[in-house]
Amino acid sequence: MTKPPQPGEFYQRDRRWHPPALSRDYKTSVTRAPQFPLISLENTASEMTGPVFGRNDIAPADNDLLTNYAQPGESPVGERIIVHGKVLDENARPVPNTLVEIWQANASGRYRHKKDSYRGALDPNFGGCGRTLTDGNGCYRFRTVKPGAYPWRNGVNDWRPAHIHVSVFGTGFAQRLITQLYFEGDPLIARCPIVNTIPDPEAVQMLIARLDMNATIPLDTIAYRFDIVLRGRRSTLFENRLEGN
């Protein structure tokens, strides 16, 4: 069996672009943030490789949150939306066949989770999770409802902006990423202590999905576009090869 070219090392993660571990205004981070500096490692095979998923791992309809938990013929309550975009790396190359998983509250701001006790109503037709593999061009697409804002115990009057949690794998374990997607125009974004863990306002902009009228289905579903960028790899041409045994 011929193996494809061996993968290169990843560009170093820009830790000043990501939120620091300790963010005082996000109170839960205070006792969960490591105190000691992270130990910097050069990539080895353990970081440059990562799990591979295929079409057999998921079902084609797993990316449709409008139907994947609904009773036949019924739909969840809320604004019907498409969330779509591309998974790229820092070299602007598409990342094909990678697993993207999402989860979210329903239109009332309530999660289907045994630990969520918010008074917003559960929706019998909405589960709140989906997953898909990017296609050959790195594109992905979900159908869902727009999640509602909800209160959380940080300050007593802190509200999360409408958001969708997004988990992406990439091709190496060092690319593993979880983030949150926010919606253009939401006044709660600027007030959110979790959003504000990110120091650079330009970095925050990367988490705000844009209304995409061209991908909207007229008289049916509003579309938002959300591209995701994972760490890039060095060219392997003149670099040390990843060593196996």
Next chain:
Amino acid sequence: MPQRLDYLKETPSQTAGPYVHIGLAPGAAGFEIYDQELGWDISGPNAKGERIRVEGIVTDGTGSPVKDVLLEAWQANAEGVYAHPGHSGEVEEGFRGWGRVITDFETGEWGFDTVKPGAVMGRNGQMMAPHISLWIVARGINVGLNTRIYFEDEAEANAADPVLNVIEWEHRRATLIAKRELRDGLAVYHFDIRLQGGDETVFFDI
């Protein structure tokens, strides 16, 4: 203005939050939705090598168990080969080498069954001791934490491991060594993770 570099910036991380289970382990959140959940079987039925269990708890800076953590494991097979097209060698049919587990909502305990990985070639021809890479996310963790599980019964390989030896404080290396015991004939490794404090686990910037 000098020329522009056309690299993109990485999407910034955000916490997985308290309801990570809905997306990544919905059965644990309390509902069934997918035909199959991913990550419950790391090694598959055909993997060679010693069958082991790894378990522990995650504690915060006050010493309390953290009960809303999701952990992902990534490991080579017993021959030291990763199930990845870029790594030379073959793995057994059904061996993925990746899994995910959550901490118990009441006790904070976690555990997974797998096979003990083999040594993996590291950089510059230096062999790395057998290890499992871990990625840890939870409410209050803004960027997923990376660490490694090494094995107590590999003392000689651990002493020569190029990654453990990067850790300047020798006593902190011990935070990455799982303790071995036999339970009903099964090798069980104990690996507690301390997020914060004097005895905090070593975390890596990979």
